[in-house]
Amino acid sequence: MGKILITGGAGFIGSNYAERLLSNGHQVTLFDNLSRKGSVQNLEWLQGKYSSGIKFVQGDVRHFEDVKEAVYKQDVVFHFAAQVAVTSSVVNPREDFEINALGTLNVLEAARLSSNNPLIVYASTNKVYGAMDDVSLVETATRWQYKELPLGISEQNHLDFHSPYGCSKGAGDQYVRDYSRIYSIPTVVFRQSCIYGVRQYGIEDQGWLAHFIISILKDSKIKIYGDGKQVRDILWIDDLLDAYDIVLESPNNFAGQVFNIGGGVDFTVSIWNEIEPIIKDLAGKDLSIQYDDWRPGDQKVYISDITAFSRSGWSPKVDPVTGTKLLWEWISDHIHLL
Ligand SMILES: NC(=O)c1ccc[n+]([C@@H]2O[C@H](COP(=O)([O-])OP(=O)(O)OC[C@H]3O[C@@H](n4cnc5c(N)ncnc54)[C@H](O)[C@@H]3O)[C@@H](O)[C@H]2O)c1
Secondary structure: OOEEEEEOOOOHHHHHHHHHHHHOOOEEEEEEOOOOOOHHHHHHHHHHHOOOOEEEEEOOOOOHHHHHHHHOOOOEEEEOOOOOOHHHHHHOHHHHHHHHHHHHHHHHHHHHHHOOOOEEEEEEEHHHHOOOOOOOEEEOOOOEEEOOOOOOEOOOOOOOOOHHHHHHHHHHHHHHHHHHHHHOOOEEEEEEOEEEOOOOOOEOOEOHHHHHHHHHHOOOOEEEEOOOOOEEEEEEHHHHHHHHHHHHHOHHHOOOEEEEEOOOOOOEEEOOOOHHHHHHHHHOOOOOEEEEOOOOOOOOEEOEOOHHHHOOOOOOOOOHHHHHHHHHHHHHHHHHHO
16 A cells, blocks of 8 residues: 555554554654653664664654655655643643644645545544433443443534543634535544553553553542443454554545444443442552542443444454453553653
8 A cells, every 4th residue: 555654653553553664564654742651662663673664753743844845755654643632621621632633633634635636544532422411311320321322422413522532623624624615635534432552661641541541540539520431432442443454455445434433332440339349459558549530521321333444344343341351361461661
């Protein structure tokens, strides 16, 4: 598929996808400002593993000239670089806007001006659907659940950007979609739910499952915002990468479209009440937590309806118990870096 650029290529998703592409013989350029904790380690890991086919550009998506130069002559751009935490977006909405909204426009403009008409794949988020207060829920002993949505939230659900992060990522989502309509650039939007996996340097603000495991292994306290019964569909990193591969193989089947991507109804957990028994088992000890108020934009339930993308033949394979165990093992082996 020619030359592939990954913005945010030293991040969790970016470094994992870079590794897969490099192992399949692709030429990959990583563009990252290395602002995320763990990004330097991810980059060193990739550079240690691959001496050819890989190029690294230290740059910032807010700077158009950097982006223009990096995108020029690329055949494919996976645009993952972002400010990823809702809480940080509330503290500094301008920075969040500049990285996520302006940064995405910069990538699109660079693609439009490159004359290469590259495929652009954008990592959007379920946060574009907002808190979904109008969706009826029921409460059980361990979780919240949808009353009337057996398959979860589909792409037809109305958009309701909530929190500065929701707004900035949502703006990017709509720009990416529109550049396909207006400029005929082949673009694909993946509205991703909770992704988890190896090389994830989870922090309280983002990457909650990795953050819980790191906290347990470091004997630090876990804070649960809300009641712990919030439900998420969780998707193991390799399953997400399989979806990217499908688009990469036949972009024309997907150009101009938007897809919800997550574990779907089969792979859901409540963030504490149902995860606790799994990680307690792995830890071999009781876990202590502290409850705090709900955070802005926190959805009580988010489950992706993955029917649309599943028509490609894709389906998530790694269930939450298996995935959590794999993540536990990776974090245990790398706790000195975290
Ligand atoms: N991980 C998830 O569960 C999840 C869910 C939905 C959407 N997403 C989206 O997927 C993408 C990747 O997420 P991730 O989990 O790998 O996050 P990550 O923080 O690990 O990776 C993002 C990378 O972008 C880089 N970056 C940040 N600001 C930059 C800037 N101004 N210029 C250049 N690089 C910059 C960081 O250094 C980091 O390496 C993001 O766009 C995120 O919004 C992730």
